[in-house]
Amino acid sequence: MDLLKERILKDGELRPGNILKVDSFVNHQMDIKLMNEVGKEFKRLFADRKIDRILTIEASGIGIAAITAQYFDCPLVFAKKSQSLNIDGAMLLANIESFTYKKTYSAVVAKKYIHEGENVLIIDDFLANGAAANGLIEIVEQAGANVAGIGIVIEKGFQDGGKLLRERGYNLKSLAIVENMDVEKGTIVFRDEE
């Protein structure tokens, strides 16, 4: 998605430790017009799939997923991180190891919000090693539902997450795949897409 890549080149900030900060338009300040284009692009990429529900995880996935859900005309569910004690009833749960924050947490979804046989589109802002995406897949499959697709705004293509998900046959679409980035030189190179 050219508009997104141009914006990453213009406003993305590189930090040591392979960190790409997109705070100014994705996950602290949000550019809503850009997010509308992101939502439309996800709709275009998954137009051939019946989508019953969008699933994301708090916090920064929620805004993108909410905007995207408008284009699919379906409900959104966001998995809560385990400190959210305000869920009752049967739960779907997956443990996720966060590399960004260097801790393990549980992602939780009330069972009643994902139904057996449903087609679920997973949406998130970043994919690196795939920890969050794998946790959400686990939750969908625990529910007996199908992962109809995985839509990611920015994939770090130099980390393993995307490769492994594609090898496992998941329909993963990332709007921008960073092939490599160099903090010293301040360069970002995107993967060419089909």
Added chain:
Amino acid sequence: MDLLKERILKDGELRPGNILKVDSFVNHQMDIKLMNEVGKEFKRLFADRKIDRILTIEASGIGIAAITAQYFDCPLVFAKKSQSLNIDGAMLLANIESFTYKKTYSAVVAKKYIHEGENVLIIDDFLANGAAANGLIEIVEQAGANVAGIGIVIEKGFQDGGKLLRERGYNLKSLAIVENMDVEKGTIVFRDEE
């Protein structure tokens, strides 16, 4: 907002400790069509104000604020809770005591995302004792910006937060104000609005 009140009566669940759960349409599963109506209603209520920016706090405010920001055609900023270490540079910070989770946390916004003199609309899903709203007000005022309004989806009118904010002169609009609720009887009574 009648549509919202009807939905609360239909799908809201009461729990001991004055908890009103709206998990099925606001803050776990989101009904996007309803949230679109919420966004439009906020636009109608604050139509006389110039709004430069919408401010909310992670997590459950983000979806509502993102949808709402479309109607104001302005950027959204979401305050991060203090475990988000991924912010650098100068910060605006407020301490918030969460009654729901019985702990104190810091709300943080990078200083560069709220500018002096801007008119900021604060949006959140719930207002009870006003802890989160007061934290966000503190952040806006630290930045030298103006609180142009506070838009809340559900206010617990039997707690003090809304009353105190109105007494201090803030332009607070809540789409549904619960005057009282009775867990035993399962009844919810809304405040009549002007």
